[in-house]
Amino acid sequence: MIRTLWVGFNSFIATVPLATMSVIGGLFGVRSEFHTWVSRTWARWILWASGVTVRVEGIENVVLDEAQVIVSNHVSWFDVFALSAYLPKRYRFIAKIELARIPLFGPAWIAAGHIAIDRSDHAAALQSMDRAGEAIRTDHSSIVIFPEGTRSDSGTLLPFKKGGFMVALRTGVDIVPCAVVGSRAILPKGAWRVRSGEITIRFGSPISTVGLSELHRDELMQRVRGEIVAMLEQPAHSTR
Numbered sequence: 001m002i003r004t005l006w007v008g009f010n011s012f013i014a015t016v017p018l019a020t021m022s023v024i025g026g027l028f029g030v031r032s033e034f035h036t037w038v039s040r041t042w043a044r045w046i047l048w049a050s051g052v053t054v055r056v057e058g059i060e061n062v063v064l065d066e067a068q069v070i071v072s073n074h075v076s077w078f079d080v081f082a083l084s085a086y087l088p089k090r091y092r093f094i095a096k097i098e099l100a101r102i103p104l105f106g107p108a109w110i111a112a113g114h115i116a117i118d119r120s121d122h123a124a125a126l127q128s129m130d131r132a133g134e135a136i137r138t139d140h141s142s143i144v145i146f147p148e149g150t151r152s153d154s155g156t157l158l159p160f161k162k163g164g165f166m167v168a169l170r171t172g173v174d175i176v177p178c179a180v181v182g183s184r185a186i187l188p189k190g191a192w193r194v195r196s197g198e199i200t201i202r203f204g205s206p207i208s209t210v211g212l213s214e215l216h217r218d219e220l221m222q223r224v225r226g227e228i229v230a231m232l233e234q235p236a237h238s239t240r
Contacts (some may be wrong), residue, residue: 003051007120007194012048020107026111031140035131036090037113043084049086051196052186054082061101061176067136068206069168071224072178073232074146075155076187079180082199083144090141094132094164096149115143117163129163133171142176143167147221151189157163157229160221166211169217179231202231 022038040046047054062068070091072079080093093114098105100116110116115132132143145164152158168175181200187193204227212220 001193003196004192004194007046007049011046012077013027014042014049015047015105022108022161023104026107027093030143032090032113036082039057039084039091039112043081046077047085047153050078050194051188052078052082053198054086054198055198056086056203057200058205059088060202061205062142063156063174063206065140067140067163067171067224068142068176069136069227070142070144070149070176070203071164072144072180073152073157075152075180075189076149076152077151078182078183078186078199079146079151080202082180082183083178084202087142087144090139091144092135092141093144094129095146119149120146124164125136126166130165130170133167133173136173137171147224153189155184156234157225160225162217162221165217165221165224166214169212169214169220174206174208175220175224176206177227177231178202179204179228179234181232204228204231208236223230 018038018041025034025038062070072083079218094117095114097116097118100110113135115128117128135141136143146191147160147164148158149161150158165175179202181202182197183199186195186197186199206225207220207227209220
């Protein structure tokens with residue numbers, strides 16, 4: 001209980017000034033590197049307050065000067081914190097539009113360049129995905145997508161949605177499979193008590209989409225899913 005209260009307190013005092021800085025930076029056209037620094041600082045602050053350490057495997061698969069689509073499993077809010085804190089390059093998350101409606105956090109999230117998807121409007125969602133693809137091709141950044149669409153209750157991968165794969169196919173950029181292990185023990189879906197622990201992030205080898213069309217979408221989804229399942233089943237053994 002004490003840890004959870006401590007995390008809540010730190011989340012508040014981290015979010016208010018950093019989100020305000022992000023919003024103001026967006027109004028004045030501050031460079032994207034600033035927003036990445038804000039997001040990374042915010043995430044590391046929360047991880048520190050939670051007593052959570054993070055190990056990263058396969059970081060060489062995240063190419064700093066190339067656009068990539070990072071596709072990850074999702075079982076906890078701490079997936080977001082861990083990836084935000086330890087992705088070594090400019091990144092944008094794609095998530096449901098409800099996040100953009102959270103007071104202060106939402107405007108800061110949008111100002112930082114993250115992409116809000118309105119799932120109730122298919123045409124608008126496709127346009128948002130296309131904008132995301134164009135953005136990463138322009139600045140050689142990455143987008144992070146949780147293809148399950150929501151956090152898994154059990155930790156087992158849910159069925160994948162196609163949006164992130166369409167971005168990769170339309171832009172011709174590589175997909176990097178990603179597995180986040182250990183975050184469910186810290187804060188599973190539906191829980192409120194935060195526990196300390198260790199998270200392992202595994203980045204798999206990039207999967208090229210060059211020469212593929214939308215006709216290959218399902219095959220590509222199954223391949224990426226298989227890579228993520230294999231990484232989830234590996235024992236943790238790397239160093240940070």
